[in-house]
Amino acid sequence: GENVEQHPSTLSVQEGDSAVIKCTYSDSASNYFPWYKQELGKRPQLIIDIRSNVGEKKDQRIAVTLNKTAKHFSLHITETQPEDSAVYFCAASKGGANNLFFGTGTRLTVIP
Amino acid sequence: GAVVSQHPSWVICKSGTSVKIECRSLDFQATTMFWYRQFPKQSLMLMATSNEGSKATYEQGVEKDKFLINHASLTLSTLTVTSAHPEDSSFYICSARSPAGKNTEAFFGQGTRLTVV
Numbered sequence: 360g361e362n363v364e365q366h367p368s369t370l371s372v373q374e375g376d377s378a379v380i381k382c383t384y385s386d387s388a389s390n391y392f393p394w395y396k397q398e399l400g401k402r403p404q405l406i407i408d409i410r411s412n413v414g415e416k417k418d419q420r421i422a423v424t425l426n427k428t429a430k431h432f433s434l435h436i437t438e439t440q441p442e443d444s445a446v447y448f449c450a451a452s453k454g455g456a457n458n459l460f461f462g463t464g465t466r467l468t469v470i471p
Numbered sequence: 472g473a474v475v476s477q478h479p480s481w482v483i484c485k486s487g488t489s490v491k492i493e494c495r496s497l498d499f500q501a502t503t504m505f506w507y508r509q510f511p512k513q514s515l516m517l518m519a520t521s522n523e524g525s526k527a528t529y530e531q532g533v534e535k536d537k538f539l540i541n542h543a544s545l546t547l548s549t550l551t552v553t554s555a556h557p558e559d560s561s562f563y564i565c566s567a568r569s570p571a572g573k574n575t576e577a578f579f580g581q582g583t584r585l586t587v588v
Contacts, residue, residue, distance in 0.1 A: 405577070
């Protein structure tokens with residue numbers, strides 16, 4: 360099955376700085392790579408996703424890059440704000456938004 | 472976006488009893504739903520795929536007799552934790568994919584925190 364690794368496990372940045380979270384996956388057949396933000400005790404919320412036919416996608420302060428050859432993808436958050444503090448999970452799937460295999464999560468803390 | 476609702480949000484049960492968790496897609500039909508388990512400060516682990524009208528598909532290492540899944544309608548999947556033990560205490564979350572088309576995002580329920588005492 361798919362194995363998704365995520366780094367770092369914790370990340371602290373100053374407000375206004377950028378944050379980068381990286382994930383690797385093992386199954387070259389994976390074609391869908393979403394990123395979720397989860398606040399304590401709440402459901403994961405999709406913040407951005409990318410499919411294997413695209414190398415980069417951006418939505419305001421959030422961007423995701425995908426390197427299919429190296430089987431890794433990254434989340435970039437610019438101009439971080441305290442409300443960005445949460446746990447972020449990457450995921451990979453072969454069947455679109457179906458069976459998602461999640462990374463281990465990154466706890467992001469934005470220091471005001 | 473589409474709405475997925477789970478019930479209950481939290482439950483406490485005695486060891487040896489069974490607990491049923493419901494996952495409903497409120498404004499769309501979902502032929503497939505997914506059940507995840509999340510331990511404190513850990514990631515979501517896919518447990519099984521719930522298929523409407525047929526048997527669920529379980530991930531390796533997940534006991535199908537322990538975690539019974541029923542998907543009797545296009546808007547409802549249930550997960551029953553049978554003969555619960557303290558080690559079954561966890562956060563259980565379901566998800567459903569919105570219908571095929573432009574929007575193929577997976578939407579998650581709010582989760583159910585199960586505590587077995």
